[in-house]
Amino acid sequence: MSHESPDPRPEPVAPAALVRTDGSVTDRTWDGHLVPEGYSDMIDGVRELLDRIAAAVPGADLVASTTKAVAELNDRFAEHAVAEPDQLSGRLITVPGRAQLAVPAVHIDEIGEDGMSGHVWFGRHFLGSNGVVHGGAIPMLFDDLLGRFAIVGGGARSRTAFLHVDYRSVAPIETTLRVTAHVERVEGRKHFLRGELLDGDRLCAEASALFLTLKDGQQ
Numbered sequence: 186m187s188h189e190s191p192d193p194r195p196e197p198v199a200p201a202a203l204v205r206t207d208g209s210v211t212d213r214t215w216d217g218h219l220v221p222e223g224y225s226d227m228i229d230g231v232r233e234l235l236d237r238i239a240a241a242v243p244g245a246d247l248v249a250s251t252t253k254a255v256a257e258l259n260d261r262f263a264e265h266a267v268a269e270p271d272q273l274s275g276r277l278i279t280v281p282g283r284a285q286l287a288v289p290a291v292h293i294d295e296i297g298e299d300g301m302s303g304h305v306w307f308g309r310h311f312l313g314s315n316g317v318v319h320g321g322a323i324p325m326l327f328d329d330l331l332g333r334f335a336i337v338g339g340g341a342r343s344r345t346a347f348l349h350v351d352y353r354s355v356a357p358i359e360t361t362l363r364v365t366a367h368v369e370r371v372e373g374r375k376h377f378l379r380g381e382l383l384d385g386d387r388l389c390a391e392a393s394a395l396f397l398t399l400k401d402g403q404q
């Protein structure tokens with residue numbers, strides 16, 4: 186019996202923020218490191234692999250060949266390890282999810298001084314159970330999105346002091362969900378932000394967070 190299921194994975198889209206205002210496309214991290222051609226496609230491919238692995242029951246042949254291929258890739262990547270300030274993962278502000286594989290890939294649709302909106306699609310990698318996004322993946326989404334916005338808005342490094350998430354209704358996987366973030370208020374170093382995750386008009390989760398701009402020399 187064949188189990189042909191439609192592949193709901195959306196086509197990759199170039200994020201709006203990838204294009205600078207002068208129309209050129211950035212290929213560097215925010216602090217100037219050159220990004221190799223195709224890096225973002227590689228990250229997309231690895232994200233898809235995580236979803237495929239989560240969704241599959243592979244045969245012994247595929248398990249063996251994957252184990253071998255992954256071991257070879259681990260060795261090759263180990264040869265290219267760099268210190269944290271030089272790494273690319275997590276530092277590509279223009280790439281959905283910053284090329285940080287733990288973070289779901291948010292595509293920014295609109296961004297302004299006080300808020301942003303975008304969309305996100307959680308694959309099988311982020312499954313909790315019963316077709317619903319893992320409860321831990323949602324704070325990860327908000328921490329990254331709000332934290333990034335605290336930095337974009339404030340222009341300086343900041344850290345999460347608190348992140349409160351209310352789960353209002355289930356967030357389905359393999360569905361395009363809307364996500365918003367906005368600055369509620371700023372009091373000195375303190376940035377109060379709020380975010381929402383929606384399935385259509387249905388509120389799935391909302392977050393309120395405090396980020397503190399770091400003082401000079403603060404880790």
Ligand SMILES: CCCCCCCCCCCCCC(=O)SCCNC(=O)CCNC(=O)[C@H](O)C(C)(C)COP(=O)(O)OP(=O)(O)OC[C@H]1O[C@@H](n2cnc3c(N)ncnc32)[C@H](O)[C@@H]1OP(=O)(O)O
Pocket residue numbers: 215278328329330332333336337343344345346347375395397399400403
């Ligand atoms: C272009 C570049 C773009 C880059 C984009 C990158 C995107 C990356 C996105 C990734 C993002 C990921 C981000 C991450 O995941 S960051 C990782 C997770 N967060 C942490 O590890 C933070 C750990 N905590 C700390 O380091 C310190 O406690 C901090 C730095 C937060 C504050 O210690 P600090 O010594 O600095 O401050 P203070 O204690 O004097 O307090 C100062 C004020 O704040 C108020 N306060 C403090 N805590 C709380 C609280 N819990 N609730 C309510 N209020 C609180 C406090 O009452 C006081 O108020 P006031 O008396 O002044 O009124």
